[in-house]
Amino acid sequence: MKESNNGPLISIKDLKKYYNGDEIKALDDISTDIYPGEVVAIIGPSGSGKSTLLRSLNLLERPTAGTITFEGEDITSPKTDINKLRQKMGMVFQHFNLFPHLTILDNMTLAPRKLLGMSKEDAEAKALELLDKVALKDRANAYPSQLSGGQKQRIAIVRALCMSPDVLLFDEPTSALDPEMVGEVLDVMKDLAKDGMTMAVVTHEMGFAREVASRVIFMESGKIVIEGSPDEIFNDPDNERLKTFLAKVL
Amino acid sequence: MPYLCLAIPAWLQKLRDEFYLNFIDDDRYQYILKGLLVTLEVTFFAVILGILLGIIVAIIRSTHDKLIGDMRPGAGKAVLRILNAIANVYLTIIRGTPVVVQLMIAYFIIFATSNNKVLVAVIAFGFNSGAYVAEIVRSGIMSIDNGQFEAGRSLGFNYVQTMIYIIIPQAFKNILPALANEFIVLIKETSVSGYVGLQDMTKGGDIIRSRTYSAFMPLIAVALIYLVIVMFFSKLVSILERRLRTSERK
Numbered sequence: 420m421k422e423s424n425n426g427p428l429i430s431i432k433d434l435k436k437y438y439n440g441d442e443i444k445a446l447d448d449i450s451t452d453i454y455p456g457e458v459v460a461i462i463g464p465s466g467s468g469k470s471t472l473l474r475s476l477n478l479l480e481r482p483t484a485g486t487i488t489f490e491g492e493d494i495t496s497p498k499t500d501i502n503k504l505r506q507k508m509g510m511v512f513q514h515f516n517l518f519p520h521l522t523i524l525d526n527m528t529l530a531p532r533k534l535l536g537m538s539k540e541d542a543e544a545k546a547l548e549l550l551d552k553v554a555l556k557d558r559a560n561a562y563p564s565q566l567s568g569g570q571k572q573r574i575a576i577v578r579a580l581c582m583s584p585d586v587l588l589f590d591e592p593t594s595a596l597d598p599e600m601v602g603e604v605l606d607v608m609k610d611l612a613k614d615g616m617t618m619a620v621v622t623h624e625m626g627f628a629r630e631v632a633s634r635v636i637f638m639e640s641g642k643i644v645i646e647g648s649p650d651e652i653f654n655d656p657d658n659e660r661l662k663t664f665l666a667k668v669l
Numbered sequence: 670m671p672y673l674c675l676a677i678p679a680w681l682q683k684l685r686d687e688f689y690l691n692f693i694d695d696d697r698y699q700y701i702l703k704g705l706l707v708t709l710e711v712t713f714f715a716v717i718l719g720i721l722l723g724i725i726v727a728i729i730r731s732t733h734d735k736l737i738g739d740m741r742p743g744a745g746k747a748v749l750r751i752l753n754a755i756a757n758v759y760l761t762i763i764r765g766t767p768v769v770v771q772l773m774i775a776y777f778i779i780f781a782t783s784n785n786k787v788l789v790a791v792i793a794f795g796f797n798s799g800a801y802v803a804e805i806v807r808s809g810i811m812s813i814d815n816g817q818f819e820a821g822r823s824l825g826f827n828y829v830q831t832m833i834y835i836i837i838p839q840a841f842k843n844i845l846p847a848l849a850n851e852f853i854v855l856i857k858e859t860s861v862s863g864y865v866g867l868q869d870m871t872k873g874g875d876i877i878r879s880r881t882y883s884a885f886m887p888l889i890a891v892a893l894i895y896l897v898i899v900m901f902f903s904k905l906v907s908i909l910e911r912r913l914r915t916s917e918r919k
């Protein structure tokens with residue numbers, strides 16, 4: 420991490436994302452900072468703009484207005500090398516998006532080899548080490564279709580980690596999983612948080628947000644309604660809209 | 670055994686004489702044999718050229734459709750627009766005119782100074798096939814889940830790298846039977862090569878007919894050989910399809 424001098428890793432200012440002209444305001448003036456080592460949970464009702472916010476951070480969505488500063492650089496500027504930027508921001512999707520035509524090991528080593536110029540040996544050594552951490556070393560030569568959902572998502576996480584990113588973005592990483600597999604994925608994420616990984620996690624798992632997040636952002640209609648520590652958010656909040664939301668999901 | 674010889678019915682005797690006249694006499698079978706080799710040669714290289722062209726055109730078209738909306742104005746956008754326009758003109762012309770006319774234009778106008786008929790035929794049939802392969806490849810690309818694009822891009826691959834390492838290999842597997850089928854289509858289409866004086870198998874049969882003034886034997890022989898080749902490759906395609914389907918399930 421370049422910015423060790425207590426500054427934010429990601430700084431979001433007046434971020435807007437409109438669709439159909441300005442008919443749909445998916446993001447309506449969002450400002451917040453994400454500091455190194457933070458685990459930020461983003462919660463809110465369906466359609467509130469959580470995914471759009473997360474996907475704006477690595478420019479999978481192009482903001483309509485506003486700035487995002489990452490490691491001191493304004494990434495919304497046309498001069499930014501988007502591909503270099505994305506190498507430092509890992510992303511984990513709801514539907515895993517593993518590459519079905521490649522083995523687990525190749526899924527993990529493709530990007531480090533082609534983009535970071537790592538040798539096959541080095542990339543595989545690193546991949547195997549990470550696979551060991553998520554207890555899937557023995558599946559290195561399997562194909563994604565041979566794995567369970569929970570296993571796939573653990574692979575998706577370590578695939579992102581192979582690029583040694585400075586931040587990991589998760590968009591509902593457990594929503595597509597059978598209930599009995601949610602735990603194994605959340606455990607991996609907890610370990611990452613303990614190791615000091617900076618993470619932004621869109622989630623419906625309030626338990627995870629409460630237990631692991633250092634900060635919780637509650638969104639509604641493209642705006643941040645309220646943000647604070649898990650304690651402030653979950654223990655007797657006085658914001659009416661947050662209360663209504665929590666009453667529904669808890 | 671004179672008794673047995675006499676027992677041969679007249680029609681069989683006639684058939685034998687015809688066979689001798691059309692194929693054995695003057696080594697006339699050579700017209701068909703050499704023609705078959707030309708047919709296979711032209712088809713083989715035209716298919717390869719067609720697949721290469723088809724992939725390029727398909728990538729241009731799907732890149733244009735996918736990216737043009739998000740692109741900032743500039744040189745890249747202009748180039749993509751121009752490439753897409755060229756691709757569209759190519760597709761319109763090739764699919765809007767008969768292949769035999771294209772072949773004659775290639776031979777008598779575009780490559781009027783060349784007397785390498787095989788090469789001109791390969792180019793003409795290759796360009797023709799490319800227009801149809803492009804649509805096959807495009808549908809193959811579009812059948813790949815968008816999450817695969819996003820996963821590739823989020824790792825830091827640029828658009829072309831994502832195509833080459835992630836999308837095309839998966840699309841290719843889906844369209845392999847359709848591409849093999851293109852070989853079957855083309856082997857029949859090359860039968861118009863005689864229009865530019867190229868001695869393919871059809872022309873070979875026709876030459877025999879014009880020498881012997883007997884049409885039945887040479888033309889039926891030519892038809893049978895096409896039929897056997899087409900049936901052979903159709904069988905291969907269906908085996909391929911079955912193989913691919915079972916490998917999906919594993």
Ligand SMILES: Nc1ncnc2c1ncn2[C@@H]1O[C@H](COP(=O)(O)OP(=O)(O)OP(=O)(O)O)[C@@H](O)[C@H]1O
Binds near residue numbers: 439468469470
């Ligand atoms: N490509 C698009 N075109 C038009 N509208 C869009 C597009 N993508 C998102 N939206 C709209 O933007 C708003 C925010 O969507 P977003 O996907 O960010 O919500 P979300 O909070 O992630 O919801 P969920 O919990 O259902 O995933 C929604 O109203 C959605 O319909």
Ligand SMILES: [Mg+2]
Binds near residue numbers: 469470471
């Ligand atoms: Mg979402």
